[in-house]
């Protein structure tokens with residue numbers, strides 16, 4: 342399926358007399374108006390329709406005969422056509438970036454809204470995304486967000502660890518109907534906030550462009566901890582989930598593997614270290630979203646003082662009513678984490694028992710401090726430019742340098 346131009350011909354119009362705005366509007370469109378300009382300004386014009394609309398009636402014939410006639414009378418354009426496959430090849434040679442679909446919100450354009458089925462809505466789309474990266478506390482952030490009476494999330498996808506992972510994986514090719522089905526219908530479109538958390542969005546090459554095309558107004562929440570700790574937590578997570586490479590090789594072996602190392606270690610190393618190049622990934626998000634839609638949270642602060650962080654998040658999102666987290670979060674000494682306090686006075690924590698693994702070896706820590714030195718400097722410059730405060734872990738890492 343090729344992308345097509347919106348030509349102003351409504352696919353549900355069957356009869357000439359029924360053309361929206363009257364037949365005169367159609368004639369104007371053909372004779373110098375939108376339809377003519379579509380052909381004039383696009384090297385390839387692709388018109389798609391249902392046979393029942395254009396095929397069985399004379400409206401399509403009338404339109405395209407008159408259009409061809411008008412173009413050959415008034416321009417030097419040579420009209421040409423090719424069989425579908427060759428046309429597709431020609432098209433994608435001219436527009437290679439369009440090989441991949443890019444879904445936009447059908448409700449943003451009135452013409453699309455008019456042909457969008459009455460049963461469909463565009464309200465089942467998130468107002469904000471929690472983009473990760475993994476192992477920074479994004480699950481805890483989601484749990485806290487869901488405590489807010491006006492915030493709901495997507496239903497959980499069992500295949501991708503409770504995450505939707507739409508913008509970064511082949512799920513994207515399932516289309517926006519598939520995506521919207523994963524969200525509840527908001528009871529109040531203006532005050533309800535839908536969101537989804539997919540922590541692999543953060544380092545994804547595709548996610549920012551795709552997310553911005555569909556959700557240009559969405560707010561983006563990201564949470565950062567020291568990238569060295571993130572890499573270590575991630576490695577331990579892989580090991581706990583019986584990743585065979587992580588089980589065979591020590592953390593230091595993985596992070597310090599050189600070019601000639603076996604492919605499985607290099608691949609694990611890449612997945613372990615690349616998300617921590619925070620500056621590179623943030624810059625990518627910022628080429629697609631304006632600064633004021635992006636909030637960078639300090640994961641260490643969320644762990645220490647979640648109520649304060651959640652206050653800032655509520656302000657940033659503009660969500661009402663203000664929810665007082667200091668009354669509904671409690672610190673569980675045994676688990677070492679802040680947990681949700683239920684009305685019956687019970688605590689609901691994320692993990693049944695604290696995640697236990699030995700602290701990172703000093704050798705690995707100093708290796709990673711060196712590895713992330715330049716990226717951390719770049720991150721501090723970026724946060725400075727954004728007017729966002731430097732998290733304490735970043736200040737500590739920068740001090741190590743000076």
Ligand code: A3P
Pocket residue numbers: 474475476477478479480481540574575643644678679680691692696
């Ligand atoms: P560990 O599993 O290494 O302890 P994410 O959900 O982004 O993958 O992050 C998981 C990490 O969130 C955990 O890392 C844990 O340290 C951190 N975290 C922060 N606040 C937490 C909380 N209140 N409850 C549980 N984990 C929390």
